[in-house]
Amino acid sequence: MNFKMIHENYNVYDLKRSLEFYEKALGLKEKRRVTAPDGSFIIVYIGSELSDFEMELTWMRDMDRPYNLGDCEFHLAFETPDYDAAYQLHKQMGCICFENPEMGIYFIQDPDGYWLEIVPKR
Numbered sequence: 341m342n343f344k345m346i347h348e349n350y351n352v353y354d355l356k357r358s359l360e361f362y363e364k365a366l367g368l369k370e371k372r373r374v375t376a377p378d379g380s381f382i383i384v385y386i387g388s389e390l391s392d393f394e395m396e397l398t399w400m401r402d403m404d405r406p407y408n409l410g411d412c413e414f415h416l417a418f419e420t421p422d423y424d425a426a427y428q429l430h431k432q433m434g435c436i437c438f439e440n441p442e443m444g445i446y447f448i449q450d451p452d453g454y455w456l457e458i459v460p461k462r
Contacts, residue, residue, distance in 0.1 A: 345393060347385065347393065347394040347395065348393075348396065349395075349397075349398055350395060350397055350450075350452065350454050351397075351398045351403070351407050352407075352452050353399075353406045353407060353451075353452055354399075354451060355382060355384065355397060355399040358450060358451055359384065359386070361435075361450055361451050362395070363386075364429075365429070365433060365448060365450075365456075366388075366456070367388055368386040368387055368388055369386060369387070369388070370385070370386055371385045371386060371394060380400070381400050381401065382398070382399045383396055383397070383398050383399075384396070384397045384399075385397075395416070406453070407453070409452070412454070415455040415456060415457050416454075416456055416457070417456070417458075418456060418457065418459070419459050419460070420459075420460065421460075421461040423444075423459075423460035423461075426458055427446065427458070430446070430448045430458070435448040435449055435450070436448055436449075437455060438455070444459070444460060445457055445458060445459050445460075
């Protein structure tokens with residue numbers, strides 16, 4: 341039996357802010373969305389033309405506070421062929437939260453506190 345990863349879900353507190361962040365920081369654009377008939381949730385799938393893997397951003401109308409991510413000991417990794425330019429963009433955005441120069445990687449943090457690893461194409 342074979343399985344293919346297709347998306348990963350992140351619950352977000354401010355959907356507009358998150359969509360703006362992901363487009364600016366990682367070039368991910370909205371591909372489609374699902375809105376509950378009663379308006380209780382909106383699911384937005386974002387991605388790029390480089391992969392068919394998508395991020396699913398879920399906004400819940402009744403969430404009245406930012407999400408508690410615990411120790412945030414999880415992350416999603418993104419590879420880039422222009423690591424130096426990506427680093428400069430993320431530094432300018434002020435979203436770099438951890439750097440590991442020995443490994444040649446760094447992490448950025450989205451508006452909800454999710455960590456995203458940035459790695460160079462090797």
